Amino acid sequence: MTDSVLRIGLVLPDILGTYGDSGNAEVLQRRLQWRGITATVAGFDHGEVLPSSLDLYLLGGGEDDAQTLAVSRLRARPGLHHAVERGAVVFGVCAGLQILGTEFTTSDGMRHAGLGLLDAATVPGPRRAVGEVVVDVGPELGTEPLTGFENHRGRTRVAGGSHALGRVRSGVGNGDGTEGAVTGRVLATYLHGPVLARNPALADLLLAWALGTPPSALPLPEVGSLREERLRAAKRGRRK
Numbered sequence: 001m002t003d004s005v006l007r008i009g010l011v012l013p014d015i016l017g018t019y020g021d022s023g024n025a026e027v028l029q030r031r032l033q034w035r036g037i038t039a040t041v042a043g044f045d046h047g048e049v050l051p052s053s054l055d056l057y058l059l060g061g062g063e064d065d066a067q068t069l070a071v072s073r074l075r076a077r078p079g080l081h082h083a084v085e086r087g088a089v090v091f092g093v094c095a096g097l098q099i100l101g102t103e104f105t106t107s108d109g110m111r112h113a114g115l116g117l118l119d120a121a122t123v124p125g126p127r128r129a130v131g132e133v134v135v136d137v138g139p140e141l142g143t144e145p146l147t148g149f150e151n152h153r154g155r156t157r158v159a160g161g162s163h164a165l166g167r168v169r170s171g172v173g174n175g176d177g178t179e180g181a182v183t184g185r186v187l188a189t190y191l192h193g194p195v196l197a198r199n200p201a202l203a204d205l206l207l208a209w210a211l212g213t214p215p216s217a218l219p220l221p222e223v224g225s226l227r228e229e230r231l232r233a234a235k236r237g238r239r240k
């Protein structure tokens, strides 16, 4: 972070951003603003060059074709890799998770190289995973349980260079009981929502990484009660 302004970039919002994932940028910006910290949000469409100088990058979800186009654009230029080498924070959702991994196979059986920023490989599952998810976050990150909505066919195996974000209490996630993947400051999940609106602790974890220090507490009781309600709803609607 330079000049006391945190710079947030939406990566290819024209093709990656199903289920309002671009709203994650708004959540981060607003949570900083409430603490008196200025943040800028800029979107970089697929015709534009993605700068490597930003503090925090967001990748949303997308259909198979959209994510195949996205990965070809991102592999053609080293912007995101240079940013990660500089210590920037990267947050991916669903297709974003799959793209950040080493490789993914789409529903048509085509295998595509990923960006290799996470040690995670994705193959199609037997059916789409659709519904509410609750995730118990691993002790490495230690935030409260996450809630979100998933809609994906891919199943992801996290290997030794990354660790899972957590374990699913309900829902499918990666498909083997785990959810998401993390390497350093690159973190990804299957959860839509926008997930950072539903899980402020995760938003603040990303902000702590980007700021280099945990942001001040932000007591918003209504956000807490909404979270409790969603956890209860996920329990009631638990999938078999």
Ligand SMILES: NC(=O)CC[C@H](N)C(=O)O
Binding pocket: 018, 060, 061, 062, 063, 064, 067, 093, 094, 095, 096, 151, 152, 153, 154, 155
């Ligand atoms: N919601 C998404 O981003 C879907 C990702 C991917 N196309 C899948 O179906 O697995």
